[in-house]
Amino acid sequence: MSESTAQLDKEDPLASLREQFHLPENTVYLDGNSLGALPKGVSSAVADVVEKQWREDLISSWNKNDWIRLPNLVGEAIAPYLGAASGQVLCSDSISVNLFKLLATALALKAPRRVILALEEDFPTDAYIAQGIAQLLGEERCELRRVAPDQLEDALNDDVAVLMLTEVNYRSGERYDMAAITEAAHAAGALVLWDLAHSAGVIPIELDRLNVDFAVGCGYKYFNGGPGAPAFLYVNHRHQSEARQPLSGWLGHRDPFAFAADYEAGSGVQRYQAGTPSIISMVALSAALRVLQLTDIAQIREKSLALTAFFMRGLASRGLLDDLECLTPEEPERRGSQVSVRYEQAWGISQALIEAKVIVDFRAPDIVRFGFAPLYNSFADAERALDILAEVLSDQRYLDERFSERPAVT
Amino acid sequence: MSESTAQLDKEDPLASLREQFHLPENTVYLDGNSLGALPKGVSSAVADVVEKQWREDLISSWNKNDWIRLPNLVGEAIAPYLGAASGQVLCSDSISVNLFKLLATALALKAPRRVILALEEDFPTDAYIAQGIAQLLGEERCELRRVAPDQLEDALNDDVAVLMLTEVNYRSGERYDMAAITEAAHAAGALVLWDLAHSAGVIPIELDRLNVDFAVGCGYKYFNGGPGAPAFLYVNHRHQSEARQPLSGWLGHRDPFAFAADYEAGSGVQRYQAGTPSIISMVALSAALRVLQLTDIAQIREKSLALTAFFMRGLASRGLLDDLECLTPEEPERRGSQVSVRYEQAWGISQALIEAKVIVDFRAPDIVRFGFAPLYNSFADAERALDILAEVLSDQRYLDERFSERPAVT
Numbered sequence: 104m105s106e107s108t109a110q111l112d113k114e115d116p117l118a119s120l121r122e123q124f125h126l127p128e129n130t131v132y133l134d135g136n137s138l139g140a141l142p143k144g145v146s147s148a149v150a151d152v153v154e155k156q157w158r159e160d161l162i163s164s165w166n167k168n169d170w171i172r173l174p175n176l177v178g179e180a181i182a183p184y185l186g187a188a189s190g191q192v193l194c195s196d197s198i199s200v201n202l203f204k205l206l207a208t209a210l211a212l213k214a215p216r217r218v219i220l221a222l223e224e225d226f227p228t229d230a231y232i233a234q235g236i237a238q239l240l241g242e243e244r245c246e247l248r249r250v251a252p253d254q255l256e257d258a259l260n261d262d263v264a265v266l267m268l269t270e271v272n273y274r275s276g277e278r279y280d281m282a283a284i285t286e287a288a289h290a291a292g293a294l295v296l297w298d299l300a301h302s303a304g305v306i307p308i309e310l311d312r313l314n315v316d317f318a319v320g321c322g323y324k325y326f327n328g329g330p331g332a333p334a335f336l337y338v339n340h341r342h343q344s345e346a347r348q349p350l351s352g353w354l355g356h357r358d359p360f361a362f363a364a365d366y367e368a369g370s371g372v373q374r375y376q377a378g379t380p381s382i383i384s385m386v387a388l389s390a391a392l393r394v395l396q397l398t399d400i401a402q403i404r405e406k407s408l409a410l411t412a413f414f415m416r417g418l419a420s421r422g423l424l425d426d427l428e429c430l431t432p433e434e435p436e437r438r439g440s441q442v443s444v445r446y447e448q449a450w451g452i453s454q455a456l457i458e459a460k461v462i463v464d465f466r467a468p469d470i471v472r473f474g475f476a477p478l479y480n481s482f483a484d485a486e487r488a489l490d491i492l493a494e495v496l497s498d499q500r501y502l503d504e505r506f507s508e509r510p511a512v513t
Numbered sequence: 514m515s516e517s518t519a520q521l522d523k524e525d526p527l528a529s530l531r532e533q534f535h536l537p538e539n540t541v542y543l544d545g546n547s548l549g550a551l552p553k554g555v556s557s558a559v560a561d562v563v564e565k566q567w568r569e570d571l572i573s574s575w576n577k578n579d580w581i582r583l584p585n586l587v588g589e590a591i592a593p594y595l596g597a598a599s600g601q602v603l604c605s606d607s608i609s610v611n612l613f614k615l616l617a618t619a620l621a622l623k624a625p626r627r628v629i630l631a632l633e634e635d636f637p638t639d640a641y642i643a644q645g646i647a648q649l650l651g652e653e654r655c656e657l658r659r660v661a662p663d664q665l666e667d668a669l670n671d672d673v674a675v676l677m678l679t680e681v682n683y684r685s686g687e688r689y690d691m692a693a694i695t696e697a698a699h700a701a702g703a704l705v706l707w708d709l710a711h712s713a714g715v716i717p718i719e720l721d722r723l724n725v726d727f728a729v730g731c732g733y734k735y736f737n738g739g740p741g742a743p744a745f746l747y748v749n750h751r752h753q754s755e756a757r758q759p760l761s762g763w764l765g766h767r768d769p770f771a772f773a774a775d776y777e778a779g780s781g782v783q784r785y786q787a788g789t790p791s792i793i794s795m796v797a798l799s800a801a802l803r804v805l806q807l808t809d810i811a812q813i814r815e816k817s818l819a820l821t822a823f824f825m826r827g828l829a830s831r832g833l834l835d836d837l838e839c840l841t842p843e844e845p846e847r848r849g850s851q852v853s854v855r856y857e858q859a860w861g862i863s864q865a866l867i868e869a870k871v872i873v874d875f876r877a878p879d880i881v882r883f884g885f886a887p888l889y890n891s892f893a894d895a896e897r898a899l900d901i902l903a904e905v906l907s908d909q910r911y912l913d914e915r916f917s918e919r920p921a922v923t
Contacts (some may be wrong), residue, residue, distance in 0.1 A: 117707055153551065166922050177707065203760055224774075227769075231763055236759055238761075239649075330792035332791065347648065349645040350645060363879055364659075366644045379733070381794035385791075386742075502824060
């Protein structure tokens with residue numbers, strides 16, 4: 104490691120937070136944008152919910168250990184990272200399921216408007232869920248329309264019920280201008296639904312201030328909540344009394360334990376609960392969130408930008424951009440917390456990097472993503488990744504036939 | 514404990530399975546029909562997924578530790594208890610969310626039929642979800658119609674797309690005749706969707722043989738998968754190629770990691786996956802299922818019936834039925850694995866029992882449920898519950914004002 108890099112780590116106010124995580128030895132983990140590393144406090148919290156709350160308190164834990172309020176409590180713990188005042192964020196289900204709830208809500212609020220406007224190349228599940236609801240409702244009531252980013256404003260016409268897009272694109276790492284886009288959508292009379300999968304926990308978000316209508320996001324990336332951690336959703340206060348969502352399961356009822364014959368929506372965001380939540384997974388997420396509380400999101404963002412800038416400068420200064428195309432914008436405000444490069448043999452590059460213990464991921468057909476998690480990644484990590492990437496490119500080991508097979512999950 | 518009761522426990526071929534569970538000391542736990550007790554193997558499985566799979570293998574676990582196939586693997590482990598051949602059961606989401614998927618499927622398959630036929634007094638979430646889909650689709654495409662059990666056959670007319678009902682009623686513990694009802698529904702040209710929440714894992718079920726169309730059920734009752742354990746769903750092979758469900762998230766896609774622009778349903782039951790599953794909670798369920806594999810469902814059922822019969826005989830022989838009305842049918846084939854009694858002061862009775870360490874639950878407005886989990890409940894448990902119940906009734910302590918307040922969860 105160079106001296107200047109060591110100095111950057113020495114001056115990093117978040118450097119000590121790395122100690123809050125279990126990280127694999129001799130490994131540079133740059134895939135926290137896919138699955139965050141394990142915070143040290145999680146194991147004991149999970150052991151407690153299993154070995155004490157479930158084992159000893161059993162059914163009484165729903166009251167005694169507040170399982171019944173856990174979706175709200177975890178939602179409230181997430182809310183500050185979204186710039187959301189109390190009572191608008193709920194931890195529940197998956198992003199896919201939450202998108203369905205919110206798209207249905209938006210279409211109902213805006214009928215007879217019928218278009219879900221989205222970006223081409225957004226994360227697939229967003230479009231898939233929109234296609235699911237469009238097929239269910241029929242084309243008279245719903246249509247998914249997708250456009251390139253530069254066509255977005257023109258596409259915001261009187262048909263659009265809701266604009267749905269991800270703040271940070273999962274492929275390029277590009278960040279869109281939430282303030283301007285939200286304002287444009289509102290000016291066109293549409294609602295806006297932001298997917299925060301690649302920004303929550305790593306970029307300051309101001310849902311309330313920007314008057315955003317709805318949002319979803321996930322617990323397993325920058326919140327480090329563990330594999331398939333429950334997701335979250337945000338419903339702005341001003342929609343809550345009118346909003347109806349069709350996954351009206353019993354825990355969204357005004358009084359679930361009255362076992363009433365007919366559904367009556369609970370107050371506020373509560374009505375966005377559906378069935379019984381996976382408590383063990385939700386407790387893991389709850390414990391993971393405590394690490395973020397040791398710092399603040401502005402510092403996290405500052406370090407994130409420093410790491411990605413360091414990495415992008417390194418790509419250029421080492422001449423790696425002769426081969427690779429960097430997809431991630433240079434302007435800090437247009438970046439998330441990952442750097443994405445394009446190369447025909449991206450699969451081989453990703454596998455050669457992983458073999459050399461630099462954990463990145465591949466996105467078909469030709470992208471390698473380097474995700475930087477400011478809570479545990481260091482500048483030394485970034486330098487090491489650059490070193491190995493330079494080696495892999497120069498000796499062309501990515502062409503080796505041992506990298507020819509792709510598994511089910513990439 | 515009486516000698517004859519001790520003898521019953523001594524002769525019980527499942528008695529040794531109690532050792533597979535952590536049970537609270539000096540407590541009779543009769544609420545396994547709400548939350549199953551903790552199997553001893555779960556803690557180490559959960560520690561392994563957190564401390565090894567997540568911590569060390571990180572993102573590679575999706576392949577290396579087969580997280581990507583976990584919903585199918587757990588589904589396959591559940592399938593034998595449902596009488597389902599391979600490829601029809603998936604572990605995913607909650608019962609509520611799975612009901613939505615399957616009701617939407619059934620309505621699409623049977624259009625222009627538009628009625629969801631259900632029983633009055635079935636578990637509320639089933640009706641709530643049907644109301645959610647009816648409100649979303651509009652009355653021209655969907656109506657929830659509810660009838661008393663004795664009106665069921667008459668109500669099966671040409672409008673009915675799908676009959677949805679729970680095999681064992683959560684209030685009364687009454688079990689319905691799945692064979693006869695399924696046949697009647699099919700004779701009327703309707704599909705049938707069974708909710709197995711109170712029967713899976715404790716009653717032999719024969720979905721394939723009875724030609725059932727769809728089913729759902731939960732992981733946290735007789736499968737002992739932990740609080741809010743993921744649920745399961747069953748889609749009969751004959752519907753799988755045609756079936757479409759609207760919660761078309763990315764993991765239900767034919768090739769999720771192709772990140773294709775448009776949704777293409779995966780083959781078979783796979784298309785019923787939506788978003789990323791909560792792996793930690795699913796691993797807990799997976800480990801819990803191993804206890805059931807130490808015996809077989811016929812033996813479980815035999816013991817279940819013996820326990821409930823013992824308890825019901827005890828209610829009668831102690832004269833407790835002068836006060837209490839037993840709601841659970843006497844005929845074995847019409848019982849699930851719980852005994853429910855009705856009394857005006859049911860809330861006070863349930864709290865007095867719990868205070869005396871007999872853990873039961875209350876269902877508003879006037880029911881106390883005694884749930885028997887044959888894997889860990891003994892005849893001694895049943896006798897102890899009868900003893901305490903007799904005391905509580907004779908000294909009327911259920912009237913005490915310390916039992917006047919009801920918490921959020923009952």
